[in-house]
Amino acid sequence: MDYSKGGAPKIRKDAPKHSEHNAKGSTENPFGDAGPAGKAALLARMKAAAEARKATKA
Numbered sequence: 001m002d003y004s005k006g007g008a009p010k011i012r013k014d015a016p017k018h019s020e021h022n023a024k025g026s027t028e029n030p031f032g033d034a035g036p037a038g039k040a041a042l043l044a045r046m047k048a049a050a051e052a053r054k055a056t057k058a
Helices: 034-058
Strands: none
Touching: none
């Protein structure tokens, strides 16, 4: 078989073309940012939103 006529190797198509601006571990989204305090704040916001929906619905 004549391997000289094969051409250049194919480029992988499953690799991203660029990195995301808010990727995990970057300056905008560092690792361990949320943690337990972030979950507590999220839960408080969710409860407040549920109470607001309940008040407007009734």
